[in-house]
Amino acid sequence: MGIAVEGARKRFGDFQALDDVSIDVPDGSLTALLGPSGSGKSTLLRAIAGLERLDAGQVVINGQDATATPAQKREVGFVFQHYAAFKHMTVFGNVGFGLKIRKWSKAQISERVHELLRLVQLDGLAERYPDQLSGGQRQRMALARALAVQPQVLLLDEPFGALDAKVRKDLRTWLRRLHDETGVTTIFVTHDQEEAMDVAEQLVVMNQGRVEQSGSADDLYDHPANEFVMSFVGEVNQLGDHFVRPHDIQVTHDPDDRAVEALVQRIVALGFEIRVELVVADGTEVWAQLTRAELQKLELREGQIVYLRPDRIKSFSGDMSLSDGLGASTPRDLPDDDDAEVTAAA
């Protein structure tokens, strides 16, 4: 049950949007497709909705092969980044559209629409037109419209991408709650790793038309399958072939055989967090994340020579570069890292 995509391929001209993508979304889960623009995440979502026809591969929705089913018959709810509001209809008309198509009676439509408007907190705005609503309200209307027809799955394409930061944060929390209430299998696309980690139970990281890794936020953060995932999910420093998170760099005044000598270039206070920018002997620039208390204890000054002890270093074997896809290898964790097993992506 849930949604499964097997070996999906899609090409636009000479651009390979999806290159043998397989994902598995458990029934009732909330999953994020995360990746930079052009990674294929929206194409994959649209293929699940039936808005894009795959060149090869299979889409299975709740155990039914939906690959050849047109969008109209897939029973998916789809929410667009720019709302796709029906501008010539009221909020009521928008939310009731799918029900009207399904020939529900007027009384039934009215009851269901008002129930949904309460759910998305738009009750009282039923007679407004979309251009009389704020961006956040329009997107909630679009959600209500998608949910009205009781879809098997809910698909959201960068749903908060066009909204300002404050509204975006509110809607995230709200989407999380809505999912808990409705329990409908949900996939949403985002390029914002913080948003993905905040909202989703499962993340699928995509890059250049491939799935790099999938798993929980903790999995991806602590056991990234490769350099791309490590740098896309959270901040990262590169020291030679090794990668380390800024908060895993220990700054000390004691030289020892494992420490790396570095020059403090700049100290930036970002509220509670302190960002210390350093240059290592070979010219590599790195930064360490310290707390205010740590900074005071160390009495760091710009221009000082300090010693860095990177903790939980990761190294991805082979000459895997950012552009390499997944499947080349499992990462080789250095002894410093406490647990060595890492979930490779599907």
Add this chain to the structure above:
Amino acid sequence: MTAKWGLRSLAFGYLGLLLIAPVGMIFYKTFEHGIGPPLDAMTSPDALHAIWLTLLMVAVAVPLNTVFGVGCALLLVRHRWKGNAIIDAVINLPFAISPIVIGLSLFLLYGDQGWFGPTLAEWGIEVLFSVPGMILASIFVSLPFVVRETVPVLQEIGTEQEQAASTLGANAWQTFWRITLPAIRWGVAYGVVLTVARVLGEFGAVTIVSGSISGQTQTLPLFVAKSFEQFNEQAAYAGAIVLALLALTTLLLMSVGGRKAHATKEGS
């Protein structure tokens, strides 16, 4: 400030001299001796027939060009393929070619020596010097307006609303009637108004194919021209006024309809 007023008077002066004065003169000349003479002129059998024929042209050519225009715009915008460039260029032909040339080309095609003329004559269908030929000419000259006005609006609304409708269970037909058409209705309406105006006023092509036979194949513009040639100025002016009023009515209907639709939307 002075520059602004200067520009304004220039604009008004230009419009006044070129548009308002001639039209005003016609109104003045028509009603110079009261409503009686123009009324008499327009209730003659030939005049009434010309009005009826003109309205018939509008009634046939405008719906056909509207359906074709919307369909063609959908094809051009929503289904991209290489042939579109050719269709796009061909649609502009009526704009590029003089109506007289259009009339001549129809004459050649449907005449006794033409490709279609003899065959159609065998079936008993007379195209030239009769109503079918005039309708063909009217369709030809007014064909591009709805397409040209609809294409940019279709491009502007994009496909997301249509995709949203399809994920909500609407089929292509339902999506067109409930989503696409309401979204492009102003573009289409403007195209229709231009088409009506063009068909009402068409002279060149229709003159050639109709032969301008009084009481038989004479539309209002032809009636006006013939009356003028025969020094029946009263009838010519009155006919011109009726033409102008028909066109104004079309414009008025559209803007009233538009305001009404807008008012219902704002009011709710």
